[in-house]
Amino acid sequence: MSQIPTIKQVRAYTLKGGGADYHDQADGHWIDDHIATPMAKYPEYRQSRRSFGINVLGTLVVEIEDSAGNVGFAVTTGGEPAAYIVEKHLARFLEGAKVTDIERIWDQMYWSTLYYGRKGIVINTISGVDLALWDLLGKVRGEPVHQLLGGAVRDELQFYATGARPDLAQKMGFIGGKMPLHHGPAEGEEGLRRNLEELATMRERVGPDFWLMLDCWMSLDLNYATRLAQGAQEYGLKWIEEALPPDDYWGYAALKKNVPTGMLVTTGEHEATRWGFRQLLEMGCCDIIQPDVGWCGGITELLKISALADAHHALVIPHGSSVYSYHFVATRHNSPFAEFLMMAPKADEVVPMFHPQLLGEPVPVQGRMRLSALDKPGFGVELNPACELHRPYTH
Numbered sequence: 001m002s003q004i005p006t007i008k009q010v011r012a013y014t015l016k017g018g019g020a021d022y023h024d025q026a027d028g029h030w031i032d033d034h035i036a037t038p039m040a041k042y043p044e045y046r047q048s049r050r051s052f053g054i055n056v057l058g059t060l061v062v063e064i065e066d067s068a069g070n071v072g073f074a075v076t077t078g079g080e081p082a083a084y085i086v087e088k089h090l091a092r093f094l095e096g097a098k099v100t101d102i103e104r105i106w107d108q109m110y111w112s113t114l115y116y117g118r119k120g121i122v123i124n125t126i127s128g129v130d131l132a133l134w135d136l137l138g139k140v141r142g143e144p145v146h147q148l149l150g151g152a153v154r155d156e157l158q159f160y161a162t163g164a165r166p167d168l169a170q171k172m173g174f175i176g177g178k179m180p181l182h183h184g185p186a187e188g189e190e191g192l193r194r195n196l197e198e199l200a201t202m203r204e205r206v207g208p209d210f211w212l213m214l215d216c217w218m219s220l221d222l223n224y225a226t227r228l229a230q231g232a233q234e235y236g237l238k239w240i241e242e243a244l245p246p247d248d249y250w251g252y253a254a255l256k257k258n259v260p261t262g263m264l265v266t267t268g269e270h271e272a273t274r275w276g277f278r279q280l281l282e283m284g285c286c287d288i289i290q291p292d293v294g295w296c297g298g299i300t301e302l303l304k305i306s307a308l309a310d311a312h313h314a315l316v317i318p319h320g321s322s323v324y325s326y327h328f329v330a331t332r333h334n335s336p337f338a339e340f341l342m343m344a345p346k347a348d349e350v351v352p353m354f355h356p357q358l359l360g361e362p363v364p365v366q367g368r369m370r371l372s373a374l375d376k377p378g379f380g381v382e383l384n385p386a387c388e389l390h391r392p393y394t395h
Ligand SMILES: C[C@H](O)[C@H](O)[C@@H](O)[C@@H](O)C(=O)O
Pocket: 031, 035, 162, 179, 180, 215, 217, 269, 319, 320, 339, 341
């Protein structure tokens, strides 16, 4: 490459209504239908996650423009607070740097925010900037991100589906279906019975071989999770996901010992950085880690997390994250399949995960995606001009 472009400007925008903040859906969507959550102990916040504010943040859009006029971008959750962090704090580490300075920029973003960051929204924000940098580098080089990561190890990705209707996902060609758990410990024995009944009904519909999983979204305690796992064995539950709050590493280590032989424990979608995942892996908390590429530190950090997982014989199956995870999954032997979130309100058809924010967002066909669907420069998607961007801060 002759001259490496430098970064001219970083811009942060916000967007509402689905997309990267995929919990921000209208009434009647399966994703907001009486799902077990840590807030379900309060009856007034039990019926809907939007009632306690799951969708308050909205989407963060990061755009990075270089001296040659190339623009890289990414979307993640974080909304206005994240836009503030990008514009008022992180932009200084990018502007003037070379588009190839990704590792140094990540390091400066992480250590400069340490006193108020480490996890949560700050790492979401850093992830968004990091993904926009990889997108920009791909566009500068005219290569898809998976090629920048060392190249694909498979020609095709296969997917399981997350949604209320694994039976329909089976018909659509997915390799498995993960259902949200509907009742938490506050709904007592009756709730536990109903959880198991729902699983039993689904097992009956999909037959003995289709993977069925339960997503508990941090809502249980160790005792309940153990009883759920034991009761679910009869119905061939493949894995129990995010049963406990993310900080309860000790609980996860105990749960992994308590679940029936063969049942997997998975977690990590709300975990971040190599240090958080090191804790999960070294304490033997789970069989599969599920970093969200837009929340765990971006691709730069995910490569480190993934190497750690490999050394601990754990699979890395990223949570959601659309194209950002597809480009990563294609390059890793320890990521043999991927998640697809069914964003159709009734989970009855395949629609792009980050709809309506991205144009050209590929979707699985018959539960699979050819690598050729990921061959455009960067992450291969564009921002949908029909979505109205708002830039709340400038620097
Ligand atoms: C279905 C779950 O409750 C969440 O909404 C989902 O985002 C998730 O945890 C997942 O693993 O996809």
